[in-house]
Amino acid sequence: MATAAANNQKKISYRAKEVTKCPVCATTHFKEELLSGSGRLIAGKLTQELQRLYEDNKKWGKINPLVYHVQVCPKCLFAAFPKDFTTLTSEEILALKNTVAHRQKVVETFFGKYDMGENRSIVHGAIAYMLNVDCYHLRGPASAPTPKKAVSAIRAAWLLDDLFKEANYRPYDKLRDFYYVEAARYYKRVLDTMTSGIEPMEESAYILGPSLDFNWAFDGVIYLNSYLTRKFIDQMATNPKDKYAIMDSSRRYLSKLYGSGKSSKSRPSVIIDMAKELYDEMGKMMERFRIEYDPAFAEQKAKEAAEAAAIVAAAQKA
Numbered sequence: 479m480a481t482a483a484a485n486n487q488k489k490i491s492y493r494a495k496e497v498t499k500c501p502v503c504a505t506t507h508f509k510e511e512l513l514s515g516s517g518r519l520i521a522g523k524l525t526q527e528l529q530r531l532y533e534d535n536k537k538w539g540k541i542n543p544l545v546y547h548v549q550v551c552p553k554c555l556f557a558a559f560p561k562d563f564t565t566l567t568s569e570e571i572l573a574l575k576n577t578v579a580h581r582q583k584v585v586e587t588f589f590g591k592y593d594m595g596e597n598r599s600i601v602h603g604a605i606a607y608m609l610n611v612d613c614y615h616l617r618g619p620a621s622a623p624t625p626k627k628a629v630s631a632i633r634a635a636w637l638l639d640d641l642f643k644e645a646n647y648r649p650y651d652k653l654r655d656f657y658y659v660e661a662a663r664y665y666k667r668v669l670d671t672m673t674s675g676i677e678p679m680e681e682s683a684y685i686l687g688p689s690l691d692f693n694w695a696f697d698g699v700i701y702l703n704s705y706l707t708r709k710f711i712d713q714m715a716t717n718p719k720d721k722y723a724i725m726d727s728s729r730r731y732l733s734k735l736y737g738s739g740k741s742s743k744s745r746p747s748v749i750i751d752m753a754k755e756l757y758d759e760m761g762k763m764m765e766r767f768r769i770e771y772d773p774a775f776a777e778q779k780a781k782e783a784a785e786a787a788a789i790v791a792a793a794q795k796a
């Protein structure tokens with residue numbers, strides 16, 4: 479009895495009253511939802527990746543609301559944001575039916591046998607976002623899969639980082655970095671698709687986040703594309719000319735964000751400040767890449783450096 483009472487006090491989630499029937503395999507489940515209130519979530523700082531951290535909570539333990547966000551069928555491992563869970567076309571159902579074994583293998587390879595019907599832990603959360611990336615890959619443009627893959631990839635990376643900190647004997651860091659690079663690539667594609675109109679952007683506006691406490695919307699997409707490109711440029715391209723080109727394209731979008739200069743309620747000054755800093759850092763990195771592949775530019779830069787050194791030496795003599 480005492481244990482039951484203690485468990486009850488520790489209750490952080492509940493099951494939805496309405497059953498969900500999987501459109502792919504017809505298995506039913508009750509979605510787990512996070513209980514809010516009673517000081518379960520204490521917001522901490524915002525990271526450079528626009529990730530909202532949560533303070534450790536004496537009464538409730540460690541809770542990360544991201545863990546509960548994606549809906550997953552425990553049988554066939556079809557995953558989607560709740561709004562997209564029951565809106566599959568017949569082609570999408572077929573593609574998802576044909577890839578059940580692949581999804582099971584992804585989970586088993588990294589985590590062993592895992593029951594996605596259990597109450598969720600960080601591991602379930604990481605798996606849910608990894609599956610989400612795979613499943614949106616099979617969806618048509620109507621559900622705006624590209625931004626959903628971008629957001630899912632960065633959240634997978636965050637949760638895998640949490641796991642790595644808890645159990646660093648497993649190669650979660652490698653898997654984490656894989657999803658960071660995926661996120662960098664998808665965020666770039668979001669910028670391209672947003673301007674082309676291939677995917678209806680209003681379909682994804684509500685999930686851009688990338689955290690749950692504030693939606694940085696398109697500003698966040700521009701900023702994160704540059705942030706992740708700068709951080710993972712060595713994994714995104716091998717030669718300095720390609721690195722320069724990728725960074726140049728991201729930085730042009732970034733200049734529009736910080737060039738606007740004005741902060742507002744939907745655009746807090748913190749993102750403009752971070753964008754400015756990033757813009758300058760990327761400029762310096764691009765100069766180094768160009769020195770590597772452009773001999774004339776390297777020569778000019780060497781000449782400038784020699785002239786500057788001569789001026790300093792002359793000033794010191796005087």
Ligand SMILES: [Zn+2]
Binds near residue numbers: 552555
């Ligand atoms: Zn299913």
